[in-house]
Amino acid sequence: MTDRPLRADAQTNHERLLVVAAEAFAREGTQTSLKAIAREAGVGIGTLYRRFPTRETLVEAVYRNEVTRLCAAAPELLETLQPAAALPAWMEKFVDFMAAKHGMADVLRAVLLSEEDRMHTRDLLRTAIATLLDAGTATGTVRPGIDPNDVLMGLGGVTMIAGEENQRDLATRLIDLLLYGVTTIDART
Template identity: 35%
Template structure:
């Protein structure tokens, strides 16, 4: 990591918060000023990472949040911890969306809609598709738990679509995520229309149906 934890704090750290702001909330827990710093850092990190990608400078995040780098590290000891905090709501929402789609009248259509949502989100943060794939297979990653939960939910939706006969049987969750991550990468590095065309080709190819004489979906 290029941003060093031992860096000096900025003016906001040196000045200190007003005495009233240092009180803890009712029932204990994080100090009010610390909670505000954390929420502010997260909001700024979302903006910076959307602009510059998940490898954005942590010093830049701290500077734009008006705190020192040491304050950022007190809340988020590693880059992955910050990335997890930034992405957790998005990943959890994708998991919830897949679970909610299990009861859909057409699970194949629901899976297609979920894939569109996944790839659209992947295009928001540069580096996200690769980070998700890596975290799925790295138990030590801060992102691992959220990525696994999303993967399991999407896998259940895929299985439901296959049980209904709407999606081809020879596709598994690894195929699904690898292809979706590739399309997310394409959304970051080519025009939007191209990524959407590739996604349409993927979803058309995964849907079951009569095939023509060359074995292609009819």
Template identity: 45%
Template structure:
């Protein structure tokens, strides 16, 4: 096998893994209970062996989804700020946060066990998410568009509360309404 074929196989494997992560995330979001690995493989249109080749255990799949979602949230904050005014970026970021919460609902038992065992560092994730929120808030404070007295911890607590009572996708309209109310409270007076 030549070097170009090896690179092509690696690229295929990377694409397959990314596709499996995307499908698994959708399955976890839609699930009321933790879906089986077979259900995830079936939804992805692959055999169970292919899923296990990429993710040898349920925990490895949950870990990959969790880390992917945290990366999407932290990168999402930067990307949104580069394109949008801080209030709009914050509101769009809240939707990303809602997707993250929804994905966690379908894998909650496994995720909690992994956090308890130390396989996932919850405090590191919390710090990363608070830093993402704070970046958006800081940009909004600098432009005078967002209130100076609102903290990243305030936003995180409010979002957890909102998405606990209005879990997407079943209660998307209610979540959107509550997020609008939250945003109205974050916008700087006179804006």
């Protein structure tokens, strides 16, 4: 894979492959057919292999893309929602992200071995949470002094307990409990 910018059509294909692969990995795990991913993305298998020479490079690219999308969602949600609504919406996206990540866990262990990679991802997630908490604090809907790392750890616990697709309602109820500790009384009424 080169670092030069892609043509517009190649960039569209690249992005479509990442989205389709993320859905397939979440649904079927990383052993899903790469031909099926290419077909569903509307490209040939050669296009997939030109962009992602191995299954592992595709899994890593999907993971990094999903982290980027999740973190970018924090300020995007604040553009259209009040902080009291943006925070739980982002938390729900986090649960979905973690469910998709579980489908890639076997390959991710091999691809993202470095502590630096893991810390970088945590820093990105903490920054997204801090953006939401700061906006909520500014509007009086989030208690001041909430540590973004504590919220991240709480969300991680929620996904460990209720990370399966059939436990989605439980995950939402646990997010509500977490929010109860983060938000002010005004935000709950």
